[in-house]
Each structure stands twice: as structure tokens, then as C-alpha cells.
Amino acid sequence: MSLNVTLEQVSVNYGGKRALSDITLELEAGKIYGLLGRNGAGKTTLLSLLASYMEPTAGRVRIGGNNPYEHAETMAQVSFIYETNYSEESDKIKGMLQVAERYRPHFDRAYAEELVQLFGLPMNIPIKKFSSGMQSALNAVIGLANRTPVTIFDEVYRGMDAPTREIFYKQLLEDQADHPRTMILSTHLVSEMDYLFEDVVILHKGRMLLKEPIDRLLDRGASITGASAEVDAFVRGMKILNVQQLGGTKSAIVYGEFDEAQRRAAASKGLDIGPVPLQDLFIHLTGEEGSHDNHSEF
Missing domain, CATH: 3.30.70 (Alpha-Beta Plaits)
Structure with a gap:
């Protein structure tokens, strides 16, 4: 299952500054999108809109035709996976997977446990004791196993070493083939991840620079x-x-x-x-x- 994402003339202001300006964008269902932009381009603001963390100052955001903000059914269809501070998390992996299973209707517990093994994550120590690489891998596990129709990974590879990133990329492509969803990958590792993208979206200084198939851009x-x-x-x-x-x-x-x-x-x-x-x-x-x-x- 996957959902279309549309933004119509979306602008976001906060702190007296404009973070996004007049963004019009359509993401067709079932594709993997690379979201690129320099620091401060507005990538995280755009993703936060899709994850219902905020409302636009102007314009409309729609996921599967619905406004996702405070729309519980739509919000459950979107995963926003980003670097997380687990320094106070005393739970173990089992507890984290139980929470995901409770709130994500498409969550696949068996697949999550398979990924835990692939990433070599320890089941019996609190997550707050994980290395940064283990915490990043855990985020990847949850994001993939959620199988939400819209799945967003925002620099989720931070902390992973090169072999772990390769496991993540391989699993992402394989699971996308079996369970297509609208996937957005925000990254600075352009040269390493470009083969994952079907379409590329580039933001620059809060504005849309382009959105087109990667082959056409290349x-x-x-x-x-x-x-x-x-x-x-x-x-x-x-x-x-x-x-x-x-x-x-x-x-x-x-x-x-x-x-x-x-x-x-x-x-x-x-x-x-x-x-x-x-x-x-x-x-x-x-x-x-x-x-x-x-x-x-x-």
C-alpha cells in the first residue's frame, strides 16, 4: 500500500523567518524519492509537515487526499524516522517493537525481528546503552518494519558504519519491491545513495528547485x-x-x-x-x- 502526497503553494514561517516558500509538489504513490538540499534548505520543515508535526502557514498538504494534521487515521499511515536521543530510554528492543506494533497497523513483527538479527542488535540490554550506530540501526528496523504507506527516513544512517549502511540499503530496496510504499530519503550522502532514488526533489533556500526522474536529471x-x-x-x-x-x-x-x-x-x-x-x-x-x-x- 502507498499513498500520493501533494503540497499546494505551501509556505511555513517561524521565528520571524520563512522556512518554506510557495512549495507545490506531488509525490506519486509507490516511488522512492531522494530529497536533497544544503543545510537550511527546508528539508526537515517539509518532512515535519508530512509527519503532522506542524501545519503550514499557508497552502495545503494532502496525503491520500486527506489533511494529515490531527487526522489520526492518516497520521498512522506515515512514519518519520530520524536521529533520536535514546539517552533516557530504559526499555529493551522487545518493548520498542511492541510499541510500534500497537500504533502502526502495517507493522510486521516477524520482519522486525529478522532485521534485528541482520543488524546484530542486542536484545537484552537497555537501548540507552546502545552505541550511536546501534541506535541508528534500530531506527532503520522500525522504519522498515512499520511498512507505512508513506515512509520518511531523514538522515537515518547517522552513526552507522559502511557495512551497516549497505545492509540498510539492501533491505530497503528488497522490501520496497515486495511492499511498495511512498518512500522519502533525505540525505547528504548523495554519492552513496543515489542508486536508491527513482525521482529526485531538490530544495534550495526554502524553495522548490526541481523534481524529476533521476535518469532525466543525470x-x-x-x-x-x-x-x-x-x-x-x-x-x-x-x-x-x-x-x-x-x-x-x-x-x-x-x-x-x-x-x-x-x-x-x-x-x-x-x-x-x-x-x-x-x-x-x-x-x-x-x-x-x-x-x-x-x-x-x-
Whole structure:
């Protein structure tokens, strides 16, 4: 089960500042979305709206057609998983799973216990004694096993080491295939997690910058590699994001789509056209004016 999420001209003010400004966004049911933005872009504010932690100052939020705020049935269909302070939590894992099972109608206890074993979490010590990595893994267990139609992971990997993150990513993809839901992953580990995303949403300074399929976004960038002089001639006049050189070989990352004629022209000059990582495009699209020599507005 999964639900559509829509925001219509949503703005949020607090503390005399505007955290979100005129956000219109639709997240189709059953997809995995990567939510990206620099610090202060408004990501956590947006997710807090979806989790019913606050109401918008203006505009409408709808999940499955309902306003989630103080709507108990809709709120039970949304999980917002984020870094949690368990320093006062004297309960053990069994108690945490019992609470989740009580309040989440789609919670799968058997799957949760399987995940506990996969992550190697101890069953018999209080959660407050867990390492930060264990606490992050426990959050991942609960978020996956909840199987809510809308599942949000906000930097949930914090504290996990690389092998534990790999377990999380693998389980996320496998369980999404078996139990599709609307999944939102907010992260700064863009280069590590980009293969998980179907669509990408980028916020910048409280505004929507873009929302589109990752394949389409990646088509907007390319790396041009070959003899230095040939690369310089080919990329002249293009939006250049980065340049690296080793001896007589140069690689330039450019922003822009290439048609077939350009690709043939590059091949005729011995140039290779390769993909650009999502992280490089994200840095470019959210760069400040003057932050690099070849910046141009999108």
C-alpha cells in the first residue's frame, strides 16, 4: 500500500523567518524519492509537515487526499524516522517493537525481528546503552518494519558504519519491491545513495528547485575526456562545472544535454562522453553566485 502526497503553494514561517516558500509538489504513490538540499534548505520543515508535526502557514498538504494534521487515521499511515536521543530510554528492543506494533497497523513483527538479527542488535540490554550506530540501526528496523504507506527516513544512517549502511540499503530496496510504499530519503550522502532514488526533489533556500526522474536529471550532465586541446575546443561555450587534468589528458564536467550529432562529433575527435554523478549536479544547481568560476543559473 502507498499513498500520493501533494503540497499546494505551501509556505511555513517561524521565528520571524520563512522556512518554506510557495512549495507545490506531488509525490506519486509507490516511488522512492531522494530529497536533497544544503543545510537550511527546508528539508526537515517539509518532512515535519508530512509527519503532522506542524501545519503550514499557508497552502495545503494532502496525503491520500486527506489533511494529515490531527487526522489520526492518516497520521498512522506515515512514519518519520530520524536521529533520536535514546539517552533516557530504559526499555529493551522487545518493548520498542511492541510499541510500534500497537500504533502502526502495517507493522510486521516477524520482519522486525529478522532485521534485528541482520543488524546484530542486542536484545537484552537497555537501548540507552546502545552505541550511536546501534541506535541508528534500530531506527532503520522500525522504519522498515512499520511498512507505512508513506515512509520518511531523514538522515537515518547517522552513526552507522559502511557495512551497516549497505545492509540498510539492501533491505530497503528488497522490501520496497515486495511492499511498495511512498518512500522519502533525505540525505547528504548523495554519492552513496543515489542508486536508491527513482525521482529526485531538490530544495534550495526554502524553495522548490526541481523534481524529476533521476535518469532525466543525470542526462543534463556529461564528462568529456580526451586530449587537452580537443577537450578545450569541444566544451568551449558550454557550462563547465569542473575540470581535471593529468598530463596531456583532460576531463571536463559540463552541464547540458548532448544530441546524437554532438556525440558523433566527440567520438570523431577521440573524446569519451561519460555520465556525471548526481552529487556534482546537485552542487552545481545549488551553488551560490560566484562560488565557482563557471557558474551559471539554472
